[in-house]
Amino acid sequence: MIIETSSYPRAAVIGNPSDGYFGKTIAFVFSNFVARVQLYQTPELEIKPQRLDITSYPNMQALVEDINFAGYYGGMRLLKGMIKVFFEYCQTNNIQLASKNFTIRYDSNIPLRLGLAGSSAILSSFLKAMCLFYEVYINPATFANLVLSVENNELGISAGLQDRVAQAFEKPVFMDFDKKTMEKQGYGNYEVLNTTNFPNFYIAYRKNLSEGTETVHNNLKARFNIGEKKVLQAMKRWAQITEEFKVALTNKDNDTMHNLINENFDLRRALIPISKGNIEMVDMARSVGASAKFTGSGGAIIGTYKDEIMFSKLKGTLNDHNIEVIKPNIVNN
Known part of the structure; x- marks a missing residue:
């Protein structure tokens, strides 16, 4: 029997990059791209290179x-x-794994190193497959923690829970990473959101602006750890922005959501060096009336647009500069 699983890229709607700093965020996954895994039983454990x-x-x-x-x-x-983390999790929790091996194949068309969580999508899809193969259930909050631990603890990649939570739940999620809550239960408070009142979202990206999470987040983490006032204030404001966005979402207040998305990026721009190409991409989107901020660590942006006329202008303006613009198919399983 061949087990086939999939996971999707993540778009950070609001609050990033505070997810690794006890902040609050809202994110969703979208199915325009996908990371797929095939896993089947074999005499020896084998990972097929792709x-x-x-x-x-x-x-x-x-x-x-x-x-x-x-x-x-x-x-x-x-x-x-991921294999190491899954195995050790099962050992720690006295989960007896069946004595069988597997071969794993993976494939992904998620644009890489653009802040769309392509790496964690591969990990999430693989962990799903191993859970099915060995008949192990892992709740979504713990699932996200395990995926993150691969990147943070095993590979030394600085990252937060946001991406993995959205991919574990496969629904839009409001996430509160309050420090006391995290220390008490090991994960944040997660609330699945109804998409009924969602504004019109677009996502835009170009491959030659990839920066990689390690480049952006490592410096910010160091500044946070030493208690730099400007960084701490920004983290506090990002959490407030997320709360305000959630209220606006409930009230279907598109103008407020538009403004908060712009503020999210402007605050980031004042805190972290951002490449000229990334700033130009945001400015071009805003020039037609759309809001714009990063989907993650840079290279791709997300924002809202008013109507099809504005989307057409947005697409035309950005396409002229070799920037792809899509309407995300938001996953709401």
């Missing part, structure tokens, strides 16, 4: 193009880390 894992190139130019596409690390380290 495009992200190639080690042979026709020339140096091909190697450089591959690095520009996927970065320096492929998917093998992700999958190995």
Whole structure:
């Protein structure tokens, strides 16, 4: 029997990058792209290398193009880390795993290193498959923690829970990572949101602006840890913005949501160095009346638009600069 699972990219609607700093965020996953896993029983445990894992190139130019596409690390380290974390979780919780092995194949068309949580989508899809294969149930909050621990603890990648929570629930989620709550129960308070009052969202991206989570978040974490006042104030405001956005969502107050999305980015811009290309992408989106902020760590943006006329202007303006614009198919399983 072949087990097939999938997971989707994440869009951070509001509050990021406070998710790793006891803040509050809202995020959803969308099915325009997907990370898929195939897992089936075999005599030995085997991980099949995919495009992200190639080690042979026709020339140096091909190697450089591959690095520009996927970065320096492929998917093998992700999958190995997930196996280790899953195995140790089962041992710690006295979960007896059946004595059988598997072969794992994975594939993803999620644009890489653009703040769309492509790596955690691969991990989430793989963890789903192992849970099905070994008949182990893991609740969504714990599921998200395990995925995050692969990146944080096993691979040394600085990241927060937001991406993994959205991918674990596969619904839009309001997340409160209050420090006392996190210390008490090991995860935040998560509330699934109704999409009925959601505004018109768009997502835009271009591959040559990828920055990678490690580049952006490592410096911010250090500044947070030493208690830099400007950083602490920003984290507090991002949490307030998220609460205000949630109220606006309930009231279907699109103007307030528009303004809060813009403030979210402007606050980030005042705190973290942002590349010229990323700023230009935000400014172009705003020039037609849309709101705009990062979906994650940079390279892709999310925002709201009023109507189809504005979306057409948005798409035309950004397409002229080789920027893709899509309407996200929000997953609400």
